[in-house]
Amino acid sequence: MQTSLLAKRTWEVLRHLRWWHWCLFAVGVLWLTVLLVRQPLTRYATHKALGAIPGWEADVADAHLSFFPLVYSVSRLHLVPEDKSLPIFYVERLDTGVFWGDLLREHLDAWANLEHVKMTFFLIPIHIPDLAAMLQKVMPLSIERMQCKHGEITVAFRHSRSDDTAKPEGDGPQLWFHDLEATLEGLATRPELERHATTLALRSTMARTGKVSAFVTVDLLTQGAITFSGQLQLVDLSLADLDSVLAPAGLRLAGTFDLKARFGVDHGKLTGALEPVLKHGHVEALGGDLGKKLELALADDGIQLLSDRVPGRDALVTIIPMHGNLNRPKLDVWAAVSGVLRNAFVVGLSESLQQLPAPHPESLNSTSAGHH
Secondary structure, three states: OHHHHHHHHHHHHHHOOOHHHHHHHHHHHHHHHHHHHHHHHHHHHHHHHHHOOOOEEEEEEEEEEEOOOEEEEEEEEEEEEOOOOOOEEEEEEEEEEEOHHHHHOOOOEEEEEEEEEEEEEEOOOOOOOOHHHHHHOOOOOEEEEEEEEEEEEEEEOOOOOOOOOOOOOOOOOEEEEEEEEEEEEEEEOOHHHOOOOEEEEEEEEEOOOEEEEEEEEEEOOOOOOOEEEEEEEEEEEEHHHHHHHHHHHOEEEEEEEEEEEEEEEEOOEEEEEEEEEEEEEEEEEOOOOHHHHHHHHHOOOOOOEEEOOOOOOOOOOOOEEEEEEOOOOOOOHHHHHHHHHHHHHHHHHHHHHOOOOOOOHHHHHHHHHHHO
């Protein structure tokens, strides 16, 4: 009896509901359904998208989507290329999103934050995916600001990664950059979406002692024209930190090294200047040309960066002009940027060491015996 009465009253209430009541009810049911299925759908779509990246094995531990604010997050993202000479990427957490106001104005301006990024590169030379070509393949998008915190970069001096998945950099010589903080601004996937040039600012610790900072302004999307400018500063690098890298080339260095570099590239034509400072320098070279040994150990042989060295000039205390030509087939802009930064360091260090007195024969003999 009570059940029948309750059903009757419920029916009476439903009969008197207006159409907009039904609309609100339908919206509420739809919203509840979306809330229940959004996370499983987000995880499914993320895994499917990562699995469709050609030439890469990609995986992620979890993915999450929120609507207010509109943010997409992934955790423990791994990107491992099938080509063993390409770099490996790991991101502990990635958050990216857009502002609803921009979206309603039909502006897809995104932002991104990356935490605990680890990148492993392999020499020689460093292979960097062509970012400009990759950007052209994705949806029209501009990223106003991308930040990376607590990152690290390992540069392994080998041609390809190790078969040991737990230690892809292997056991050979390597350079380690840690405490990396970087900001990328003005990244766009289409020229018409560019509001200003793409800028990259970073700071890091090189090995145990060197403090590195760099600022680069780069044109990413102009086809066939490598154009960028920037500056590099290195402070208080203990050259003993390079022992593991330089020893195979027969070099042992002592002292501390500072470097300031300014450079600009206009359609592949490089101009710039180096200001190296070597303090308490000492070198032990096991035969052969010092500059060639440094190039063999550290330089990018695809970038010809030349210094205007004047014989007899004191390279420890002066500014050294430099120039070069980066118009080389299949050289993308990020490979050019990294090559210029690397070779600026090599040229600056080489010019400084050239001014030191030659090592004594007994020093060479003792070093040679120590290596054997």
